[in-house]
Amino acid sequence: MDYNHEHKAGRIGWIRAVVLGANDGIVSTASLIVGIAASQVAPEHLFIVGLAALVAGAMSMAAGEFVSVSSQTDIEHAEISLEQKHIDRNWVAEEKELANIYVERGLEGDLAMQVAKQLMAKDAIGSHVRDELGITEQSQGNPFQAALFSALSFTAGALLPLLTVLVVNGPLLIPSIVIVSLLSLVLLGSVSAKIGGASILKGSLRVLIWGSLAMAVSIAVGNIFQVSG
Template sequence: MSHSEVHRSHRVGWLRAAVLGANDGIVSTASLIIGVAAASSAQEGILLAGLAGLVAGAMSMAAGEYVSVSSQSDTEKADLAIEKRSLEQDFESEKEELALIYEGRGLESALAKQVAEQLMAHDALGAHARDEIGISESVSAQPVQAAFSSAVTFTVGAALPLVAAWFVPGSQLISVVAVSSLVFLALLGGIAASAGGASIAIGAIRVTFWGALAMALTAGVGRIFGVVA
């Protein structure tokens, strides 16, 4: 009877970017709306600030992720180039190096050498990239994917408190945006935790706590400067 296990590590790249984008979209936009509303601004000004925050935040997230992941990709390519030159210059020493890695992981010396020889005969660079450097196809840097995921999910996240502010003007705006945003954050944390195989409750509580703190601080700033103005 065959047994198939479902692993989630291949989701790390896009899941991190997507969760980070949506979380930032909800927290930053909701905090911005609450802060501006706490300063007693008109609804038009509140919505304009929220929309500007959505556009600026989405572009910032996309640019930040692209630059960050591109730097990671450049480093991976540089390491692979070094390894490729080493294989071309001294193939046997690289084979011994790979065998020592397998010995360190628990294989007997003879078996480690045999495994290293067979793997390098099949794909020498791939074997060293995976087992010496730690680069594999499933976790390699994908700048465009990360940037796109962050921008889209930030926009979706930011749209949620913005829509709430649009439909609930007046004195109830702050409370409705805050409560709805915290609900969205709890759902996001739970979904992300479930996708990653972690505790749903812990994931939900973690993002909700930091979201509530951010909103409370910006509301306080809005109150202070609203009174001063």
């Protein structure tokens, strides 16, 4: 019997960064281009607008992810340092605290204390970081990795509507960008759900609905605030 016991938790960090970046790249760039196009701006300006959106968006995503993950890492390090001080100052109390955690999870008192003593004897800070603070290797992020993944995935997503501008002209431009972008979002949602072990239908519908809404609002705004070509 082939029993596959592979978990997906280790993929959460990079899946989140890639999906968020690509989704934002597609939606924001496509929405901006169709909104500008709907306002009757000269067609030759659309590519420059889209390119500017790509560059600015990629840098913004990279900076945002770097700052966010760095802040999380700083907080985790501060918590770990504080916990180490607690252990150094009162070992017995920290053993009891760890044992109480295991009691709440279902162990009997004596067994919980034995487990706490043995775990702390081997790796005191590691035991408290994992079981008290809830910090694990899977939950910790790499700021540089997150920034790189976000920037690259945003760029990949933004290229789809941007290249459509180069291929399609005239009245078919807006419908083409919408169709290409929505199909890309469905594919992105399906692939990310598959990799993460989640529902493909739910993942696809989620990005499809929000992408459609963003582009619809952008087109409406562009039609309201039209300019002369």
